[in-house]
Amino acid sequence: MSANMQLFRPIMAALRSGANRAPSGARGFASSAGSDSILVSDITPTGNRTSVMVGLMNHFQSGASKVGYFEPVAGKNGEILSRVFNLSGETAGASAAEASKLLADGKKDDLMDQIYTKFQASKSGKDLTVVGGTGTDLDATVAQALSTPVLLTMTADRSMSAEDIYTTALSKRQAFADKKVDVVGLMLTGVPKCKLAALNGDLKEKLAKSGLPLVGALPEEDLLSSLSLEEVRKAVIAQTKAAFDQHVDVNTVVAGLQKPKSTDYVSPKAFQYGIFQSCLANPQHIVLPESSDKRILAAAVEVTQRRLAKVTVLGNPETVAAEAKKLGLDLTGVNVVDPNSSARMDHYVSMLVEARKSKGMTPEEALKTLQGDINYFGTMMVAAGDADGMVSGAMHTTAATIRPALTMLRTPDKNLVSSIFFMCLEDRVLVYGDCAVVVNPNPEDLARVAATSADTAAAFGFDPRVAMLSYSTLGSGAGPEVQKVTDATAIVKSKRPDLKVEGPLQYDASVDMSIAKTKIKGGSAVAGKANVFVFPDLNTGNNCYKAVQQSTGAIAMGPVMQGLSKPVNDLSRGCTVPDIVNTICVTSIQAMFQNKKK
Template identity: 45%
Template sequence: MTRSVYVTGIDRGDGRQVVELGVMELLTRQVDRVGVFRPLVHDRPDRLFELLRARYRLTQDPATVYGMDYHEASTLQAEQGADELVSTLVERFHRVTREYDVVLVLGTDYADTQFPDELALNARLANEFGASVIPVVGGRKQGAESVLAETRNAYRAYLALGCDVLAMVANLVAREDRDEMAEALAKRLPVPCYVLPDEPALSAPTVAQVSHALGAKVVLGDDAGLARDALGFVFGGAMLPNFLNALTPGCLVVTPGDRADLVIGSLAAHSAGTPPIAGVLLTLDEVPSDEILTLAARLAPGTPVLSVPGNSFPTAEQLFSLEGKLNAATPRKAETALGLFERHVDTAGLLKRVSAPSTDRVTPMMFEHKLLEQARADRRRVVLPEGTEERVLHAAEVLLRRGVCDLTLLGPEDQIRKKAADLGIDLGGCQVIDPATSELRDAFAERYAHFRAHKGVTVELAYDVVSDVNYFGTLMVQEGLADGMVSGSVHSTAATIRPAFEIIKTRGAARSASDRAVVGDGRAKPDADIVSSVFFMCLADKVLVYGDCAVNPDPDAEQLAAIAIQSAATAAQFGVEPRIAMLSYSTGTSGSGADVDKVREATELVRSRRPDLKIEGPIQYDAAVEPSVAATKLPGSEVAGQASVLIFPDLNTGNNTYKAVQRSAGAIAVGPVLQGLRKPVNDLSRGALVPDIVTTVAITAIQAQTLDQKAPQQ
């Protein structure tokens, strides 16, 4: 039977979209098919459903999402009674349950409705749907005692109406009251109670929303600038020195269009990062000259400059009535909302109470969610050497807002801060270090000279080397100042991982650097563990691990066995039960030749070293993954037909296969993930998108959590 969760409230203005988004995130971690149903809707398309559809790639027909609009519902109730209204909505709800494992129900919004007791209607619908309820109480501009009383009363009201209350949420509470309220509610109610503080970035409108509400003309600016949050408003009228002192981070400057001095002054302050602003709104239908606008565009590229015909007073009235809204056009607000939800809600406990049906299917989205959750559970610090790269900055913002890990960005601090300001990115809580000027440079030079003394590297030469961001980041990891490193969005693979081979080395490397050099093709000498890689191939219903598709061109049997053992360990680390298929063009004993014999020998080496691992080889790809073929070629095998770790005999085969599956089967390829190093360093594709960077950083943080911290130190 389909399990449903009904998120509702007691009045308007409770900000429950944060909770609805958070619950959807939880459900999609565990269940493949999640449906959405909104019994009553004002406008179609509904902005929250459009956000959910875009973010979670929902394929649900929008026509099935909505029960009916408020006018239709009001008329039906007036003419045929409440029972007929509820009966109709229940029938339409069950159309969704027939198609989905779990349904998230978005309760009514208490805005401009004709229903005398909307709380009772929500309660009845939840009961008729067989849904458990999460009521949300809004606490903005209320004292702690008032919110506590409302939350307790809401619980009793829904309980009295026969609802199964999963949890209570008090939202938008004053930050200074949050902890005290959470403690008080935990003592007074028998269900989990979560208290979410008011988050200014969520209630703040974006510059694009301001522009739309005011019907403003966009004079300057790009999409990234328009996506900035307007965290406050500063009205220009004073002389420039006094005006500059009034600027606050993230503010929208409102000034008459003929005050070119204030326009240029505020944009110059933004360019210097003192402070970064959201944009400029010009009133009186006045726009500075072309020369001023050209200067403005050069001072702060992408920063929005808007123009409205009205004067400052009516414009101010409109601005102060605006509030930020979560929708498909505000993905950064969605990240902020999820970060807030995950920081203050026991997500694991809530998911257990939902009792969503478990599934053996693992979709790409479920795998990605699990990575972020696993990284967040034990936060580590990851260093990103490419701190001035736009994609890296966007990824850093997502990681920080979601609380996935702590971050260090490398590069000239003024450039990073300016680039972040131009992009409207908040780097609060992120460490920024310039290797060229860092006080760590001298110590790092001495350490690197020690590591490379056998190569004739002096401290003076090392001083220049460690100013390189990849070398500096690698030394941070080696010295325990960061737990892992991710680079490669603008650097080559060699530039990213060569420092790791020189400094961090393999887990099997001995203490003597002179005896453990790494050869040019990425392989360690025979007496050290091999460095290899895997890709996580996220198919429609499962995750496979492919190795090695990125590092070792032609491993011998010994190295192939090591790759298989490493890959099995990596698979287990990320929740994939390792069943190893050693791939070849022949299955079992049907073929012979040097290539097949290499795979056969490697398989026997794995069996002798790790008898606990399930392994089959040599085996062809179809016999490894397709049960019907396996039944014919290797009947009775505990691996054939259900392999999860596929080891390719050489780089040519592996690299081409992963790309063929990625492009032809629509799989999401996550990686390459390096394995065999003493501490985690991972390489990005230079075409990596922001989600790719986020996922790779999460993987690196997880590797840091579980990697053997007792490896020998240099």
């Protein structure tokens, strides 16, 4: 395994599986392929889940496991469970007031970021975390973000028939299925004794046929709703244990946790969290040439305040300070360098003259270039080791951003420079390449793009499964474009037998297992489950990534440049401040990889 993969893979592997490690004394509820958390979601917000959550925590704690509790939005159960189980530390992602305000302001994603970050901190050192849902539609989004399976609960009062329970439960399960969240079962609470036998008979069988196990039905007198908080402290464990032992099949819940997740894709929240945590642990020095763009200044301030990187912006210090003041930005900690008065200019001139001596460049020409092109000056900082990476392009074309890097930062083997995008979809992160640099690759170039994209994906924690895209799937069509992809696939397989690569494949056969099984006989390690997509040319790739981005609301992180000795990344001229922050962090990760190799 390469040094860069070793650097980042443990973080992403832990996030991908939820850090699924149980000690030898644990009851086996988590495995490397399963889950180390479970979200309990009531079908109605007014339902009583306290007995269920107490019962689960007590059951797993009795097996010498360290069990924690977390609420995405703080509620009454957090206080009860904290007292009963002597929980310490923060157990909520947001207060009810915070959550309401963020949702009302249209900042749902900000709320999810906050919940995810606090969840990761809360579950640190735990074998299992029981998550108390809100009982609202937010639960499906939370479960998806946290990559946790769900146990549904439902209060079955006297007015509800078995058919009512059945249809309501399946409807709720579908809301989670739409988010690609696994539901391990349904638990009923408050069941009248006269209905227990019927619900545990016909209804249980009917639910099982629909793939939703009925894991238990707690009688109404076994609930904790009639107990005061002080009484709970004394009686809850014994009461709940007795109810669980008699009425709940906890083994079904355990099996649901041990079951391999329906997908091994990395979730967007896990991916971004892993990147940010790596940046916090090892901040890199990133240069931003375009200080005259207010988005760049805002991103520089945010990155500095969050301690994600050390930032240098290029420009006249007085001009930059005046612009920051006008924007209400605090530049404390942000380094400002004026290329025209830099003490390093002579050194950069010498480096550029040496690099361009075959073209006859003179010191005068080099000085003029460095004073007139801020991207060249920023690139020279990276080449000289005065910065670890550069991010530009908010005000410049892709060519203007990367041209200096092609001169100063080529690898010794003159590897093809290409790019990928990390496409953060609702439930997964995919890699698209090349969508920004290589216009019309020949088979050899396309093979290089595929291999380099797979290596980049692996360095960021993916197990790359590479689909070589075409309008044909494994010979279903013919033509020069299909042949190019066929030849490129053969080259990759020959030169990199370690990679999982298949082609030519159509996009649908690459991502949908049912379609893949229809179109491909004999099985494939890639078809239906690809996570790295190599487009046949720039026209196809660029349009496809923009179509996905605009149609789905996906976050496109990139383009991330590949094939350079040190990282330089290009921004879209329509980029937002979060886009710039993400690109700075991705550039930092690449810089860590390069430094690790030295």
